[in-house]
Amino acid sequence: MAEIAIETIDLTKNYGRVQALRGLNLRVAKGEIYGFLGPNGAGKTTTCRILTTLTKPNAGQARVSGFDVISQGPQAKNGMGVVAQHTNVDGELSVYHNLKLHGMLHKMPASQREARIDEMLEFVGLAQRRSSPARQLSGGLKRRLMIARALLHGPSVLFLDEPTVGLDAQTRRRIWELIRQSNRAGVTIMLTTHYIEEAENLCQRVGIIDGGRIIAEGAPAELLAKAGRFVVEPSDGQGQSRFFETRRLAADHAASMEQNATIRRANLEDVFISLTGKKVRP
Numbered sequence: 001m002a003e004i005a006i007e008t009i010d011l012t013k014n015y016g017r018v019q020a021l022r023g024l025n026l027r028v029a030k031g032e033i034y035g036f037l038g039p040n041g042a043g044k045t046t047t048c049r050i051l052t053t054l055t056k057p058n059a060g061q062a063r064v065s066g067f068d069v070i071s072q073g074p075q076a077k078n079g080m081g082v083v084a085q086h087t088n089v090d091g092e093l094s095v096y097h098n099l100k101l102h103g104m105l106h107k108m109p110a111s112q113r114e115a116r117i118d119e120m121l122e123f124v125g126l127a128q129r130r131s132s133p134a135r136q137l138s139g140g141l142k143r144r145l146m147i148a149r150a151l152l153h154g155p156s157v158l159f160l161d162e163p164t165v166g167l168d169a170q171t172r173r174r175i176w177e178l179i180r181q182s183n184r185a186g187v188t189i190m191l192t193t194h195y196i197e198e199a200e201n202l203c204q205r206v207g208i209i210d211g212g213r214i215i216a217e218g219a220p221a222e223l224l225a226k227a228g229r230f231v232v233e234p235s236d237g238q239g240q241s242r243f244f245e246t247r248r249l250a251a252d253h254a255a256s257m258e259q260n261a262t263i264r265r266a267n268l269e270d271v272f273i274s275l276t277g278k279k280v281r282p
């Protein structure tokens with residue numbers, strides 16, 4: 001594998017008796033967009049919190065850009081940008097001051113900071129809203145401000161936790177484009193998502209996590225190929241769907257079934273359900 005941007009080795013985290021992570025092994029190459037998919041309670045947020053230095057693991061190691069997140073937390077933190085799931089801009093401050101504050105916290109020299117704020121406002125399409133109080137922005141624009149802020153100090157790795165949750169389809173696509181553009185500019189991206197479509201569209205590789213472990217990993221097309229490209233689904237919604245490599249094999253199986261069945265192309269959601277026994281969004 002190419003140079004590694006994010007790595008965890010046997011990462012373990014317990015909350016009392018709850019084993020949130022049970023030896024999680026993860027490797028994201030520099031320059032990748034890696035999607036982290038898992039049902040509720042699988043351990044996605046816990047993994048991201050450890051990688052972004054907010055929580056300590058009970059055992060195992062985690063490195064971001066080569067820095068150990070426990071013993072070299074400040075260095076690791078400086079090389080990463082984080083977009084949390086919940087909107088956390090300062091509503092009372094202007095768009096500009098939200099960015100300025102972040103630049104100051106990262107000790108960016110003033111001239112560099114100001115130039116970079118202009119660049120980021122342009123990048124996310126908020127230059128015209130520079131002086132608006134952040135509270136006046138729509139949900140989608142607030143999310144763009146959070147992305148501008150996360151990228152301001154020039155991190156090489158960007159963590160996004162459910163970056164488009166609750167946004168309409170058009171706004172979601174705009175955010176995807178920003179993520180792609182920052183990736184093209186060299187930023188490694190790790191994003192957790194519940195949206196299968198988001199993982200399929202955006203991510204070069206996807207890791208499926210369940211019960212605190214990675215249970216499958218690969219390019220979306222590889223995961224589909226492994227499971228079988230066609231699904232036979234009982235039309236009454238009862239009973240289990242089955243995967244087949246070709247439409248012909250699927251049709252043969254459907255013909256042998258007692259009840260009516262539908263044959264369709266498999267998608268990542270089918271793979272997810274067959275692996276975890278759960279829907280992505282319950």
Ligand SMILES: Nc1ncnc2c1ncn2[C@@H]1O[C@H](COP(=O)(O)OP(=O)(O)OP(=O)(O)O)[C@@H](O)[C@H]1O
Nearest residue numbers: 015018019020038039040041042043044045046047
């Ligand atoms: N602070 C905490 N105290 C106790 N248990 C916790 C805490 N945080 C998480 N857990 C438990 O750890 C497990 C993993 O949770 P985590 O939030 O990492 O999952 P997740 O995949 O992000 O889920 P979701 O998709 O619902 O956000 C769950 O069983 C959860 O209830």
